[in-house]
Amino acid sequence: xxxxxxxxxxxxxxxxxxxxxVASGIIGTVSxxxxxxxxxxxxxxxxxxxxxxxxxxxxxRETLVLALGALLLGIIAFFTIQIITEHSRITxxxxxxxxxxxxxxxxxxxxxxxxGNPDFExxxxxxxxxxxxxxxxxxxxxxLILAASGASLLVFILFYQQLKIYIFDPVxxxxxxxxxxxxxxxxxGITITLIAVxxxxxxxxxxxxxxxxxxxxxxxxxxxxFHVLIIAxxxxxxxxxAGTYISTAGNDIATGPAIxxxxxxxxxxxxxxxxxxxxxxxxxxxxxGERS
Amino acid sequence: MMIEVxxxxxxxxxxxxxxxxxxxxxxxxxxxxxxxxxxxxxxxxxxxxxxxIRSPWLIIAASLVGLAxxxxxxxxxxxxxxxxxxxxxxxxxxxxxxxxxxxxxxxGNVHLDMDVVLMGEVIFAPFNRIDILGxxxxxxxxxxxxxxxxxxxxxxxxxxxxxxxxxxxxxAYIAGFSVALIHYGLMTLVSVTAxxxxxxxxxxxxINFFVAPALTAxxxxxxxxxxxxxxxxxxxxxxxxxxxISFHFDLSVAGTTAFVALxxxxxxxxxxxxxxxxxxxxxxxxxxxxxxxxxMMLMNEASHESLSQKEIMSHFNLSEAxxxxxxxxxxxxxxxxxxxxxxxxxxxxxxxxxxxxxxYELPA
Numbered sequence: 016x017x018x019x020x021x022x023x024x025x026x027x028x029x030x031x032x033x034x035x036x037v038a039s040g041i042i043g044t045v046s047x048x049x050x051x052x053x054x055x056x057x058x059x060x061x062x063x064x065x066x067x068x069x070x071x072x073x074x075x076r077e078t079l080v081l082a083l084g085a086l087l088l089g090i091i092a093f094f095t096i097q098i099i100t101e102h103s104r105i106t107x108x109x110x111x112x113x114x115x116x117x118x119x120x121x122x123x124x125x126x127x128x129x130x131g132n133p134d135f136e137x138x139x140x141x142x143x144x145x146x147x148x149x150x151x152x153x154x155x156x157x158x159l160i161l162a163a164s165g166a167s168l169l170v171f172i173l174f175y176q177q178l179k180i181y182i183f184d185p186v187x188x189x190x191x192x193x194x195x196x197x198x199x200x201x202x203x204g205i206t207i208t209l210i211a212v213x214x215x216x217x218x219x220x221x222x223x224x225x226x227x228x229x230x231x232x233x234x235x236x237x238x239x240x241f242h243v244l245i246i247a248x249x250x251x252x253x254x255x256x257a258g259t260y261i262s263t264a265g266n267d268i269a270t271g272p273a274i275x276x277x278x279x280x281x282x283x284x285x286x287x288x289x290x291x292x293x294x295x296x297x298x299x300x301x302x303x304g305e306r307s
Numbered sequence: 308m309m310i311e312v313x314x315x316x317x318x319x320x321x322x323x324x325x326x327x328x329x330x331x332x333x334x335x336x337x338x339x340x341x342x343x344x345x346x347x348x349x350x351x352x353x354x355x356x357x358x359x360i361r362s363p364w365l366i367i368a369a370s371l372v373g374l375a376x377x378x379x380x381x382x383x384x385x386x387x388x389x390x391x392x393x394x395x396x397x398x399x400x401x402x403x404x405x406x407x408x409x410x411x412x413x414x415g416n417v418h419l420d421m422d423v424v425l426m427g428e429v430i431f432a433p434f435n436r437i438d439i440l441g442x443x444x445x446x447x448x449x450x451x452x453x454x455x456x457x458x459x460x461x462x463x464x465x466x467x468x469x470x471x472x473x474x475x476x477x478x479a480y481i482a483g484f485s486v487a488l489i490h491y492g493l494m495t496l497v498s499v500t501a502x503x504x505x506x507x508x509x510x511x512x513x514i515n516f517f518v519a520p521a522l523t524a525x526x527x528x529x530x531x532x533x534x535x536x537x538x539x540x541x542x543x544x545x546x547x548x549x550x551x552i553s554f555h556f557d558l559s560v561a562g563t564t565a566f567v568a569l570x571x572x573x574x575x576x577x578x579x580x581x582x583x584x585x586x587x588x589x590x591x592x593x594x595x596x597x598x599x600x601x602x603m604m605l606m607n608e609a610s611h612e613s614l615s616q617k618e619i620m621s622h623f624n625l626s627e628a629x630x631x632x633x634x635x636x637x638x639x640x641x642x643x644x645x646x647x648x649x650x651x652x653x654x655x656x657x658x659x660x661x662x663x664x665x666x667y668e669l670p671a
Contacts, residue, residue: 103583120566127557292388
């Protein structure tokens with residue numbers, strides 16, 4: 016066990032995934048409370064064509080370049096969803112499903128173009144971004160995650176008060192001069208950035224879980240925003256560490272899915288036994304029943 | 308032989324979009340997306356038991372997992388501890404993660420390739436054939452045709468029930484329709500269709516075949532029957548266009564078709580008679596007409612009968628270009644006349660303000 020914990024690969028991968036999960040847990044809490052959690056899902060899928068496009072244009076598999084492509088397509092996808100829902104009868108539900116699958120389709124079409132074309136070399140690594148290949152993470156990838164997560168958390172802390180007011184009382188926040196649009200774009204900008212840098216670790220399809228699950232656990236245990244954030248960050252971090260350990264110890268277990276399984280276990284346990292959970296609730300119900 | 312690929316694509320698109328109409332109306336598009344991911348778990352589990360990728364047990368197991376997904380999401384969101392969108396997000400990723408681990412851990416060297424499962428490739432459909440009444444046709448085409456027929460039968464038989472439960476579930480419940488039965492019936496067919504379609508179009512893109520044509524039709528019409536017809540027409544159109552484009556440029560057929568569906572949607576979204584661009588133009592037009600009416604209203608007042616360009620511009624905060632556009636229109640239509648750098652209303656202009664007052668119900 017000690018061998019694994021002190022091995023270089025494990026330390027690199029664990030550092031990257033833990034930081035990513037902590038930042039995602041905190042930012043994801045905001046999206047979950049605002050009812051926007053599936054936007055992360057759509058954006059996650061939509062980053063795939065960005066990866067392939069960046070590779071086609073820049074001709075390199077440098078993580079930073081690919082992350083920029085992912086970021087760009089994520090933003091385009093978000094605005095497409097926004098325009099569709101604002102200017103037609105289509106609901107968010109429908110717009111998300113449409114944009115998510117069409118962008119992913121574009122990614123597959125581009126991918127097949129690149130693979131069948133002798134002008135492009137070294138395309139094997141690209142499909143790793145669909146499921147993530149944390150085992151191949153380099154030191155530079157971890158720096159990228161570190162920089163993006165650090166910047167995201169810094170912005171979050173700087174605007175903490177305004178964000179809190181915006182989240183819970185948008186009407187009041189507008190009346191005291193906070194730009195709701197700015198707050199919304201800030202949260203989505205940070206979300207898309209985290210998704211873009213996290214793709215290599217967890218992949219385009221599963222990354223939304225890192226944003227949602229920690230927040231769900233936090234909400235089950237507390238009603239106070241600050242406590243929810245702390246619990247979400249801790250859940251994310253612990254799951255990332257445990258998941259990375261499991262995937263390193265057991266052969267052939269992908270890191271992203273392993274982290275998500277640990278997170279899901281946390282959700283399941285919390286759903287049953289948390290302060291607001293189902294078991295407590297049924298006990299409470301029985302007590303009330305006895306009294307009456 | 309290649310034309311068979313197109314047939315498979317069209318039949319898949321028709322079977323999916325027929326159900327997609329109701330999914331869109333019920334706001335279940337993302338639940339369907341969740342199903343299309345989680346059926347992979349059913350396929351993987353059944354594959355481990357049967358070791359046969361063509362076994363009908365795969366379809367049954369996958370459909371059960373699809374239904375279980377819907378049930379779990381409903382169960383979790385019904386507790387009101389977790390919002391439905393968050394429930395969808397973590398339930399499907401959890402089940403999908405299990406499937407991915409199982410595939411990567413145990414199926415590494417057997418005939419269950421992650422890429423094909425996820426992305427599908429309709430190109431390979433003709434290689435797997437079956438003899439029906441002495442005629443050799445692709446297995447996928449045979450399977451999907453049967454499913455298309457089942458879907459058509461379901462929608463025809465339960466048309467009234469589907470309609471009522473989609474538009475007004477509360478009324479349907481009170482009126483004695485079995486809302487739950489229709490709901491789970493629909494979701495069962497969605498799962499079965501998604502499983503059958505998955506090796507043609509892949510498990511991520513199948514959602515596109517369900518919702519994209521229905522959403523495009525939803526932009527155009529308000530009657531359910533028309534929406535169904537139009538959705539199927541768009542489904543065929545997207546498939547044909549996607550097929551030829553992908554062959555011409557040598558691209559993934561399913562991926563191209565999915566993206567073509569977005570382009571079709573965006574064209575309809577932008578250019579239909581109630582669409583984005585027409586509405587923009589109408590708004591601009593309205594704004595112009597209103598500004599002109601207001602300029603004339605002002606000049607109809609005794610104290611503002613004769614105004615200079617500067618006065619009008621400062622009054623309405625107009626730019627030089629805007630001013631020139633308005634004034635040249637007003638003069639050309641003889642609402643206004645220019646007299647030594649001052650503007651005043653003509654007789655026609657005064658009459659027009661009278662009607663403006665009536666129109667906006669202002670006191671004379």
